[in-house]
């Protein structure tokens with residue numbers, strides 16, 4: 633899959649003690665294969681799989697898996713940064729793995745964004761006879777974090793797909809409702825170049841709308857006035873010179889019309905006076 637085959641890429645991290653079933657979960661999700669033998673993860677690895685939503689949006693879910701060993705604490709901290717979601721594991725047949733969640737959640741709190749989506753996943757549900765952690769304990773913890781809670785067996789791929797896809801859907805919803813800015817790298821989201829351009833133009837449009845909405849109370853209150861205000865400057869600038877020009881022309885015409893009368897009066901007046909004097913003297 634290349635860069636342009638999806639609109640969004642979400643980074644999800646898998647955390648929890650060694651042996652709780654993180655790598656198995658990942659293998660089932662991506663390859664549909666349950667790993668029977670236990671092969672501890674060294675360092676860090678990730679796998680990706682795409683999902684297409686009903687509206688045609690394709691999301692590539694990138695799942696990061698790391699060793700649960702405390703030896704790798706530095707890596708674990710780093711890899712929990714910039715994640716869109718964290719899937720936090722324990723197994724129902726091991727009380728310690730549940731207790732460790734306190735540490736894992738505290739790491740998350742230290743390094744993740746405040747918008748990170750968290751789910752608690754209890755594995756080994758098929759080993760009911762060996763249960764050490766009650767379902768309600770897991771549920772209470774999830775409730776306290778406002779997180780979703782699942783009890784699963786990693787043999788069941790449908791459950792795994794359901795968890796990841798629902799996480800993906802939630803992150804997408806947060807983007808669509810503008811609660812997460814996908815351009816901000818701290819949220820563990822990457823966009824295709826095309827989607828990035830589309831998002832930026834949507835952002836521009838919504839900024840314009842906000843500006844329009846901010847001025848809309850005035851506009852709504854007096855639509856006609858605003859219309860007039862909007863257009864009158866142009867009208868005035870185009871209308872006023874021609875009007876004053878017209879007025880000038882009128883004045884000039886008037887002046888031109890009054891000028892000959894004055895000129896005639898000036899010519900006739902001395903003649904009349906001269907004629908008067910001439911009559912008197914005679």
Ligand SMILES: Nc1nc2c(ncn2[C@@H]2O[C@H](COP(=O)(O)OP(=O)(O)O)[C@@H](O)[C@H]2O)c(=O)[nH]1
Pocket residue numbers: 648649650651652653654655656657667668669670671672673700755756757758759784785786787
């Ligand atoms: N019965 C059962 N075994 C599981 C389950 N999930 C994982 N395992 C087994 O637990 C062992 C450790 O799993 P793994 O995914 O490597 O754990 P990780 O250290 O968290 O990555 C493996 O032998 C898996 O076969 C599960 O849900 N049920």
Ligand SMILES: [Mg+2]
Pocket residue numbers: 654655656671672673697698699
């Ligand atoms: Mg592993």
